[in-house]
Amino acid sequence: MLFHIDEADPRPIYVQIMDEVRRGLITGKLKRGDPLPSVREMAADLSVNPNTVKQAYRELEREGLVEPRRGEGTFVADTARVSRAERRTLARGVAERALWDAIRHGLSAEEFLAAAEVVARQRGMLTEASAAAVSAAAAGAAETSGAEGPA
Amino acid sequence: MSDHPLDGVTTHGLRKEFGHQRALDGVNLRVAPGAAYLMAGENGAGKSTLLRILLGLQEATAGTVSVLGLDPAVDGAGVRALVGYMPDRVEFEHGWMSVDAALRFHARYRPRWDAAYAAELIGQLELPRDRRLAGLSKGQRRRLQLVFTLAHRPPIVVMDEPTDALDPRMRERFAQLLSAYLADTDATLILSTHAIADVKSIPTDVGILRQGQLVLQCKREALRNRLVRVSAEVPNDWLPPPAIGVRTISEEHRGGMLRAVLWAAPEEACALLESAGAATTSLDALTLSEAVVAMLAAPPSWTPEAVEVEIALLPGGVL
Numbered sequence: 001m002l003f004h005i006d007e008a009d010p011r012p013i014y015v016q017i018m019d020e021v022r023r024g025l026i027t028g029k030l031k032r033g034d035p036l037p038s039v040r041e042m043a044a045d046l047s048v049n050p051n052t053v054k055q056a057y058r059e060l061e062r063e064g065l066v067e068p069r070r071g072e073g074t075f076v077a078d079t080a081r082v083s084r085a086e087r088r089t090l091a092r093g094v095a096e097r098a099l100w101d102a103i104r105h106g107l108s109a110e111e112f113l114a115a116a117e118v119v120a121r122q123r124g125m126l127t128e129a130s131a132a133a134v135s136a137a138a139a140g141a142a143e144t145s146g147a148e149g150p151a
Numbered sequence: 152m153s154d155h156p157l158d159g160v161t162t163h164g165l166r167k168e169f170g171h172q173r174a175l176d177g178v179n180l181r182v183a184p185g186a187a188y189l190m191a192g193e194n195g196a197g198k199s200t201l202l203r204i205l206l207g208l209q210e211a212t213a214g215t216v217s218v219l220g221l222d223p224a225v226d227g228a229g230v231r232a233l234v235g236y237m238p239d240r241v242e243f244e245h246g247w248m249s250v251d252a253a254l255r256f257h258a259r260y261r262p263r264w265d266a267a268y269a270a271e272l273i274g275q276l277e278l279p280r281d282r283r284l285a286g287l288s289k290g291q292r293r294r295l296q297l298v299f300t301l302a303h304r305p306p307i308v309v310m311d312e313p314t315d316a317l318d319p320r321m322r323e324r325f326a327q328l329l330s331a332y333l334a335d336t337d338a339t340l341i342l343s344t345h346a347i348a349d350v351k352s353i354p355t356d357v358g359i360l361r362q363g364q365l366v367l368q369c370k371r372e373a374l375r376n377r378l379v380r381v382s383a384e385v386p387n388d389w390l391p392p393p394a395i396g397v398r399t400i401s402e403e404h405r406g407g408m409l410r411a412v413l414w415a416a417p418e419e420a421c422a423l424l425e426s427a428g429a430a431t432t433s434l435d436a437l438t439l440s441e442a443v444v445a446m447l448a449a450p451p452s453w454t455p456e457a458v459e460v461e462i463a464l465l466p467g468g469v470l
Binding site: 005007008009010012013039040043044045046047048049050051052053100103105106 | 185187323326327328329330331333334335350351352353354355372375376417421431432433434435436437438439441
């Protein structure tokens with residue numbers, strides 16, 4: 001899998017690397033037991049500081065997504081499962097970047113959300129039933145997380 | 152960051168005067184072991200002087216220096232044995248030597264020389280082994296200097312404008328080789344450059360020298376969330392309130408449009424502009440290169456510490 005980071009992204013680089021691994025797991029490009037690039041390879045490929053890669057791998061290990069194997073490197077954990085919470089974390093990151101992009105274009109959050117729903121419907125990715133589920137989930141998330149989302 | 156004198160590279164109250172001119176003025180450098188420290192500043196800010204003092208190639212007027220616990224003014228040779236130094240000049244003394252002969256020459260003076268690694272670098276940097284040094288292009292000489300700098304596996308690497316004279320493809324390769332070197336050795340890096348985009352996401356720490364003073368020294372990630380580029384529509388007679396004024400690093404205010412770089416987190420900037428009657432039209436994080444350019448263009452008295460003091464003194468708290 002090809003990892004991608006962006007120096008102008010407001011997320012810290014180690015978080016960008018973690019999100020790339022999550023993306024790999026969700027899209028199926030990374031599977032349980034797959035080796036991750038070594039710290040050296042990843043650092044050289046992305047031209048990032050190796051300590052940043054180590055930090056990302058350490059955090060991913062803490063989350064149970066990857067495991068170091070002595071002398072062999074870092075692997076996707078056999079028990080790796082992208083939990084609902086992780087999918088939500090990833091989704092919020094994507095939403096935050098998309099929202100900033102909307103604000104950059106002079107759009108309000110309302111205009112952006114309305115347009116996202118219209119586009120998803122046009123492409124057949126959102127039905128009446130799933131749209132209702134989205135609204136319910138958003139209402140639930142707002143209740144539990146308060147004002148956690150982007151301003 | 153540790154204050155143990157044996158750790159990393161530090162200076163305390165470092166001063167350097169050339170006649171009546173003050174090149175360095177009370178520099179307290181803190182480079183932790185394993186850090187990759189980007190030293191930025193305009194021409195004449197004192198960057199090369201500072202690096203040469205760290206190497207013991209120039210003497211300080213006052214202040215103390217510690218490089219892995221050694222004082223370069225006392226034990227310059229000891230320091231230079233530990234440091235891979237890439238100076239800003241591309242000149243070789245022995246123009247008649249071939250690249251191969253020059254490598255053997257360096258190996259003789261460097262006990263830790265790694266011939267296999269040198270050969271790997273020569274290959275990756277596409278250097279002609281049998282060419283005489285005098286016959287190398289400027290870019291080739293720069294690449295060979297990189298081999299001399301890294302092939303003795305130094306625990307400290309000091310580079311002055313390392314990508315100068317490299318073409319775009321070799322700049323990419325330079326960043327890859329340097330990242331791999333840091334992964335292999337856990338070396339500490341101090342790097343001075345104007346071409347900040349060339350060093351990608353390697354720096355962990357940033358220092359900004361202005362007129363011989365280190366006006367900023369912090370973690371790179373601390374800058375990521377403290378600097379934001381905004382544009383906003385403002386009323387015609389709009390004046391920034393103090394809360395925005397003190398956070399403004401640079402601004403361009405024309406007609407009803409404001410474009411500025413602010414010392415603020417993105418959501419903070421948004422809220423401040425909104426409460427001041429400005430409609431934000433764009434909000435961007437800055438790359439490291441853009442961040443440094445913005446801070447170099449700031450008024451001479453500008454420092455993050457001064458801003459934080461002014462923010463604390465604002466009536467009504469932070470906002």
